[in-house]
Amino acid sequence: MRRKEKEITDVNKKLDILKKNKVCRLALSENDRPYIVPLNYGYSFENGALTLYFHGAKEGKKLDILRKNSLACFEIDSETGLIEREDPCEHSYAYQSIIGTGKITLLETPEEKSDALNRLTRHVTGSEKAHAFSEKALNGVAVFKMDVDEFTGKEEVR
Numbered sequence: 396m397r398r399k400e401k402e403i404t405d406v407n408k409k410l411d412i413l414k415k416n417k418v419c420r421l422a423l424s425e426n427d428r429p430y431i432v433p434l435n436y437g438y439s440f441e442n443g444a445l446t447l448y449f450h451g452a453k454e455g456k457k458l459d460i461l462r463k464n465s466l467a468c469f470e471i472d473s474e475t476g477l478i479e480r481e482d483p484c485e486h487s488y489a490y491q492s493i494i495g496t497g498k499i500t501l502l503e504t505p506e507e508k509s510d511a512l513n514r515l516t517r518h519v520t521g522s523e524k525a526h527a528f529s530e531k532a533l534n535g536v537a538v539f540k541m542d543v544d545e546f547t548g549k550e551e552v553r
Contacts, residue, residue, distance in 0.1 A: 403491070403548025412471060412491050412548065413438055417519055419447065421541075422468040425460040432457055436471075437515030445495070445543040448511040453537045458501075465499045467541060478551070487551055495546025501539045505530065508538040 403409055419436040422429060437448040447469060451457060461467075472492035479486055502508050509528050517523055 401549045401551060403493075403550055409493050409546065409548040410440055412473060412493050413440075413445075414518075416471050416473050418471070419449075420470045421449065421457075422470070423457065423460045424464055424466070430456065430460055435515060435519050437511065437513075437518040439514060445546060447497075447541040447543065448514050448538070449541070450512060450515060450536050450538045453535070458537055461499050461501070461539065466496070467499050468494065468496050469541065469543075469546075470494045489551050491548070491550040493546050493548045495543045497541045497543040499539050499541050501537065505533050508533045508536070511538045511540060512536075 403412075417435055418433050420431055420433050422431045424430065434449045434451065439446045439448075470492060472490055475489040475491075477486060478489055502511055505528075512528055512533075513525050516526060
């Protein structure tokens with residue numbers, strides 16, 4: 396990271412960014428062309444390993460790309476406002492962000508899909524309630540996870 400003074404090294408602070416935000420931008424690549432899509436997410440952080448969980452339609456560009464190239468990048472950020480300085484050229488913006496890379500896997504079994512959807516639902520709603528998803532619901536949605544290889548954090552504070 397070029398701007399070391401902005402790096403977030405504390406993993407708990409990076410996890411706080413995951414906890415407080417609800418949208419992840421997932422970057423994919425097809426034939427050397429980038430494609431980015433915003434998604435709601437769930438996550439787990441166990442034994443030092445971060446896993447992100449997503450869901451979507453069972454067909455479409457995102458899945459077409461993932462079936463050919465399962466490597467991806469993600470970005471999650473929160474903004475906290477403009478940092479004004481006397482010289483407008485010196486203005487900045489307060490933010491926190493995490494960026495990481497990993498491999499996407501489509502989940503197939505009802506147990507895997509249900510666990511992932513519960514993680515996603517709990518994160519997005521803030522409720523700890525577990526849901527029992529019907530077979531029809533599980534069969535009607537694509538559910539996938541990203542095993543994160545690495546992720547970094549960065550912030551600009553007021």
